[in-house]
Amino acid sequence: MRTATAFRLLVPAVALLAAACTDQIDPFEPESPPTADGGGSERGDLASTPNQTHWADGYLRSGASSADSYTPGPYSSFNRTARFGGPITITRVAGTTGRYVATFPRLSSYLGSKSTVHVSGYGGYDNDRTYCKPAGAYLSSDKVEVRCFNPSTGLPANTSFSLLVTRSYSDLAFAYANQETAASYTPSSQGSSNPAGAINVARRGVGQYRVTFDNLGTQIPPNILGHVQVNAVGTSNAYCNPYYWGTDGSPNLYVDVRCFATPTGAAVDRRFTVLFLLPADHLAYAWAYDPTAPSYSPLAPYSSNPYRTPTNVTRRGVGLYTVDWTGVNNVLFNEGTVQVTAYGSNALCKISSTFATSVNVLCFAPNGTPVDSRYSVLLGS
Numbered sequence: 360m361r362t363a364t365a366f367r368l369l370v371p372a373v374a375l376l377a378a379a380c381t382d383q384i385d386p387f388e389p390e391s392p393p394t395a396d397g398g399g400s401e402r403g404d405l406a407s408t409p410n411q412t413h414w415a416d417g418y419l420r421s422g423a424s425s426a427d428s429y430t431p432g433p434y435s436s437f438n439r440t441a442r443f444g445g446p447i448t449i450t451r452v453a454g455t456t457g458r459y460v461a462t463f464p465r466l467s468s469y470l471g472s473k474s475t476v477h478v479s480g481y482g483g484y485d486n487d488r489t490y491c492k493p494a495g496a497y498l499s500s501d502k503v504e505v506r507c508f509n510p511s512t513g514l515p516a517n518t519s520f521s522l523l524v525t526r527s528y529s530d531l532a533f534a535y536a537n538q539e540t541a542a543s544y545t546p547s548s549q550g551s552s553n554p555a556g557a558i559n560v561a562r563r564g565v566g567q568y569r570v571t572f573d574n575l576g577t578q579i580p581p582n583i584l585g586h587v588q589v590n591a592v593g594t595s596n597a598y599c600n601p602y603y604w605g606t607d608g609s610p611n612l613y614v615d616v617r618c619f620a621t622p623t624g625a626a627v628d629r630r631f632t633v634l635f636l637l638p639a640d641h642l643a644y645a646w647a648y649d650p651t652a653p654s655y656s657p658l659a660p661y662s663s664n665p666y667r668t669p670t671n672v673t674r675r676g677v678g679l680y681t682v683d684w685t686g687v688n689n690v691l692f693n694e695g696t697v698q699v700t701a702y703g704s705n706a707l708c709k710i711s712s713t714f715a716t717s718v719n720v721l722c723f724a725p726n727g728t729p730v731d732s733r734y735s736v737l738l739g740s
Contacts, residue, residue: 402414402416402528404439405439405440405441405442405443405469411692412640412641413437413439413641413692413740414525414639414640414641414642414739414740415437415523415524415525415696415739415740416439416466416469416470416474416524416525416526417437417438417439417447417463417466417498417523417524417525418436418437418521418522418523418524418695418696418739418740419431419435419436419437419447419449419461419521419522419696420435420436420481420482420519420520420521420522420694420696420697421449421459421461421481421519421520421521421522422482422519424451424507424517424518424519425451425517426449426451427450427451427453428448428449428450428451429448429449430446430447430448430449431447431449433693434693434694435693435694435695435696437692437696437740438463438464438465438466439466439469440463440464440465440466440468440469441464443464443465444464444465444466444501445464446464447461447462447463447464448461448462449461449462450462451517455515456514456515456516456517457491457506457507457508457515457516457517457518458504458505458506458507458515459504459505459507459520460502460503460504460505461502461503461504461505461522462501462502463498463501463502463503463524464501465501466498466501466524467498467499467500467501469526470498470524470526471526472548472549473497473526473527473548473549473550473551473552474497474498474524474525474526474527474549474550475496475497475524475525475533475535475550475552475632475634476493476495476496476497476498476503476522476523476524476590476632477493477522477523477588477590477632477634477698478491478492478493478503478505478520478521478522478523478590478698479491479520479521479697479698479699479700479708479709479710480507480518480519480520480521480709480710481519481520481521481697481709481710481711482518482519482710482711482712483518483519483711483721484711484712484719485676485679485711485719485721487518487709487711487721488509488510488511488707488709488721488723488727488729489507489508489509489510489516489518489709490507490508490510490598490621490707490709491505491506491507491508491518491520491709492505492506492507492590492591492592492593492598493505493506493522493590493592493632494506494592494593494594495592496535496537496547496549496550496592496630496632497535497549497550498524503522503524505520505522506593506594507520508596508621509727510621510622510707510723510724510725510726510727511621511622511726511727512622513596513620513621513622514596521696521697521698521710522696523696523698523739525634526552527552527554528554529554529578530636530637530638530639531552531634531635531636531637531639532552532553532554532555532558532572532575532612532634532635532636533550533551533552533632533633533634533635534546534550534551534552534553534558534560534570534572534632534633535547535549535550535551535592535630535631535632536560536568536570536616536630536631536632536633537550537592537630538560538630539628539629539630540562540628541560541562542561542562543559543560543561543562544559544560545557545558545559545560546558546559546560546570550632553572553573553575554575554578555572555573555574555575555577555578556572556573556574556575557573558570558571558572558573559571559573562628564626565626565627565628566617566618566619566626566627566628566629567615567616567617567626568615568616568617568618568631569613569614569615569616570613570614570615570616570633571611571612571613572611572612572613572614572635573610573611574610574611575611575612575635576606576609576610576611576612577610579606579612579637580637582659582660583637583638583660584604584605584660584661585604585635585636585637585661586635586636586637586644586646586661586663586735586737587601587604587614587633587634587635587700587735588601588633588634588698588699588700588735588737589601589614589616589631589632589633589634589700590631590632590700591618591629591630591631592629592630592631592632593629593630595620595629596620596621597618597619597620597621597627597629598618598619598620598621598707599616599617599618599619599629599631600616600617600618600619600700600701600702600703600704600705600706601614601615601616601633601700601702601703601735602615602616602617602702602703603615603703604635612635614633614635616631616633617705618631619705619725620725621707621725621726621727622725622726622727623725623726624705624724624725624726626705636737638663638665639665639739640665640690641665641690641691641692641695641739641740642663642665642737642738642739643663643664643665643666643670643684643687643691643737643738643739644661644662644663644735644736644737644738644739645657645661645662645663645670645672645682645684645735645736645737646658646661646662646702646733646734646735647672647680647682647702647720647733647734647735647736648661648702648733649672649733650674650722650731650732650733651674651731652672652674653673653674654671654672654673654674655671655672656669656670656671656672657670657672664684664685664686664687665687665690666684666685666686666687666689666690668684668685668686668687669685670682670683670684670685671683671685674731675719676729677729677730677731678721678722678723678729678730678731678732679711679719679720679721679722679729680719680720680721680722680734681717681718681719681720682717682718682720682736683716683717684716684717684738685716686716687716687738688715688716691738691739691740692740693740694713694740695738695739695740696738696739696740697710697713697718697736697737697738698710698736698737699718699720699734699735699736699737700734700735701722701732701733701734702732702733702734702735703732703733704732704733705724705725706722706723706724706725706730706732706734707722707723707724707725708720708721708722708723708732708734708736709721710736713738718736718738720734720736722734
């Protein structure tokens, strides 16, 4: 278990006026959150009693997709700097459809110069085939803009989503591939982090990319291959999926990405983010590799359950799946966060619902038709 770090609350001095005057407190600036340490191995909750250590730095699940502005519930949202600012808010941009801004007060100053955000469509059970993506690749001025779409038309749609924010740590890496058509380049530093070295993005064809994390393979423990999430970034209806990740026997970690447009599924050049992570406290994940099997246990090197108990994937129908991490509710904080990305095809996947130990995943073709698909899914807090 990682040890949470305690931070001392600074108490401002109080000046008392003469007895003849009304008592008052001298004006003072509100306390700022501590500055992140630049990517160490420790995560620390900034609480008055530091007895928890969340895996994510911030997350939320939206609910009222048509409301003008609201605060998500405490069981499905978290901000590591909550005690230094106001509540998390979700605002639907006035006069728009499928456009939202999530605000995590004071979190940007804690995350520092490197952070990443990931977004998945959420809710609607098995009937709402919509999808969502971040408009930007990292937290900016405490805000993340989210865009959501209907795949059958490719047009914006009001819907719910799940959002994750994290900074750099030694057990994860991320990249913001910000140049759509460049042959080879170093990605944006603000949305990229590799604890082992440099990062390179190479374009291999229309909508086809390889992200290389130098020397990261040397930091992956034996018999563990980690987990990958991918998001397209921007305001268009494009989406991106992982097609492969691994070391190919080299010291480097490679992640292949493909990007597409709805409703045609045609390959397109787009910006995207990649998040690679390793097992951690309060984090469960799985790679569902067999889309038509009635029930199976996912491959152990690509799966993690912090409760150290079995994980099971069940197919409930075409494109309908349940992933269950036995006992995981005993180590998560409340409902946590969920993310999913289709794998190895031009399908899309979203989280349709969640339960105490499991999530339901819904996958569909670029035009919204249900389809069986492989996918990567995580549940954390």
